[in-house]
Every structure is written in structure tokens, then in C-alpha cells.
Amino acid sequence: MARVDHGTTSGTFSLDGQTFEVENNVWVIGDDEECVVIDAPHDVDGIMAVVGDRKVKAILCTHAHDDHVRVAPALRERVVAPILLHPADKPLWDLTHTENLWDVDLHDGMELTVAGTPLRILHTPGHAPGAVCVYAPELGCVFTGDTLFHGGPGATGRSFSDADLIVESIRAKLFALPDETVVHTGHGEDTVLHIEKERMGL
Template identity: 65%
Template sequence: MSARIDHAVTSGTFSLDGETFDVDNNVWVVGDDTECVVIDAPHDVGVITELVGERAVKAIVCTHAHDDHVRHARALGDAMGAPVWLHPDDLVVWRLTHDVEPDGELADGQVIEVAGTTLTVLHAPGHSPGSVCLYAPELGVVFTGDTLFEGGPGATGRSYSSWDVILRSIDHVLFALPDETVVKTGHGADTTIAAERATVPGPGSPRPE
């Protein structure tokens, strides 16, 4: 059975810097009928467990540690008997939500094998210090979390974020991928690397007002 991508949308809130917003988050599951990897753990453990079904979960991989992506990571990991992995540069953000540390660390270039395919971890800071993207070349996709969306970069107006850094990450990391790569985001619709080349300003560009 070849690897496939399963998808659901969950609704909840995002809180940071004393403000709270309603948000819809994508949940991505990569695997086959036997095993899978869950990308992020937003809002609703029940929706995610239903999406996973009876499969063995190798890991819950966090693209970053904003609370709308990790609030239920520990509960999901416990329910599925799966480790929770996060880039260590995002521990400062993780600790705003959790008192217990993740189970393992993600590193740039790390390869996660699941269901006969691979996900390569790409450290892409800017939206947060430890933001990562997950590139699956055999599937022709990259999971970008909140680093790149249809229409441009992720938000950088809050604590632990940087406009200049996210532009460098997109230019040096994501725009090194093939143009036809499908971008699967943390919120909203898919796009492609080619489409977003026209929307993202180059490194050093001033942040829009």
C-alpha cells in the first residue's frame, strides 16, 4: 500500500500576547493503511483520532509550538501511544502552553520514514524560532505549517517571530524546492511553490504596514 495524505479541518482558538482569535486549522496525516505520521495537533483530539483510525502512529510532528498547533499534542500522543516531536528552538513557545516537554527533537535534514515514503525536516524559522516544514519528495508536497500560505508568508507580528527571518527561510529553504511542489499549509487552501514565488517579497524587503 503506497503512502497517501489524509486531511481534516478543526476549529478552535489561537492565543498569544494577551489576545485570542478564532481559527480553523488543517490536520495532515501521512501514511498507509497500517502506519502514519500526524502533522500538528490542533483543537480536537476526536477528529484526529477518527482520521487516523486503527493505524499505528509513529509520531506527532509539530511544525511549530503556537497553541493552536500543539494544545492537544500531549493528549493525542497519550491516546495514540505516539511520541511528540518539536524543534528545540520552539521550546520557549511550547512552554507557554505545556509544563511537560515534548518527547523528541526535530533537526534540520532529519528524515522521517513512514509507509514507504519519507518526510525531510526543513528548519524554516521566522513565524517562530523553531518552525519547520516537512518535504515529501515522493508525494510532491511540502507541509509548511504557518511559514508559507496561499498568498504569502505566515504572520510575524507577534512575540518570537521575525519578518526578515521568515523571508530568508522562504527564499533559501522553500524556494529551493521544485516549482511544481504542492504546498499544504497549516490554515487554508493548498498552493504551489511556483505560485508563491510571485507573492513573497525577497529577503530584506520592508514589512508591509
């Protein structure tokens, strides 16, 4: 069965003419032989420090804000693995990458396998139109990118975001998962679904 490895990288997030310093989580799911990488923030070497010498099967992008996909093409070149992104995020991807596209479209309900462990894609628009979460039922966890944090929903005050939609996505897709599911977020600390469900009153 796969395990979850974690690191962080630091850099900037830019949108709507503003730039902020941010620290992103790096999540890698796999065993000693193969893995998938969730998002490609800031620094290829920082990501590779978590990957090690394993074969990378895929680079799964939770959404296309620049702090999550900035080094995706460079990482793809380093590890020779496809970039997967939901096509609804093309307008955001195009803000960062005009010369490169991703390789495979993600869609709701899509299933992938790494190290014999299934991963299910949940389309959770709101923070971004193509935002997805990656659910690993056998590992009891979900990787939420910037859709759900310790403390509630992700930000929706910028272009291409929708406050009502993110709440509906969380209610319909995430809170339908088992209450004890651990939430691995794009930034900051982990949480648990039932804690955020109580916090949001849903």
C-alpha cells in the first residue's frame, strides 16, 4: 500500500496584480518504487527532496494558481511524467504558462492507481473553476489543495472564484466522505472533515 510523504516549498502567489509570499505543502503518495506528486509549487529541487529516486507516475494539479503549477513543466521534464489538470482551469494555467500545456485532463470521478492504492478525483470548483481534490480511501485522507483548510473554505475573493460554489463543492463532495477522513491541505496544517463540518455548520 502507498504512504503519504510531505515537504514544503516557499515562493510567491500572484493574481489580479498582487503578489504574496506563500509556503506550499508538497504531498507525495506512493511506496518505495513509484509515486504521484500533488501540485508543483515553487521549486523542483524541493519537490524532488520528497520524491527521492522513485519513479513519478503523474503530477496531479489541484488547480492552476501559479503557486501550485509554476514549476510543473520543469518537474515534468525532470521526472518524465504527465501533468494532470482539470480543463476548466485553462484560463488560470494560461496566466503562468503560455508555452506549455498539461498532458491529461482530470474529471470528476476519475480513478488513478499508485503503488496498488486507488485515488479518486473530486471536482470541487469554487476557489478555481477546475479545482479538484484527490481522495485516497484506503489511506483515509483527502488532498484538498486550496478548497478546504484547517479553518474552513479556501479564499474566493479573486478572479475565477465563487464563494457560494466552493461551499456547495465542500458540502456535496468532501462532506460526503467519512467524517474521520484526514484533510491534507495546500497550505498550512492538516485537519479532519468532521471538525470542518462542525465549524461550517453543515
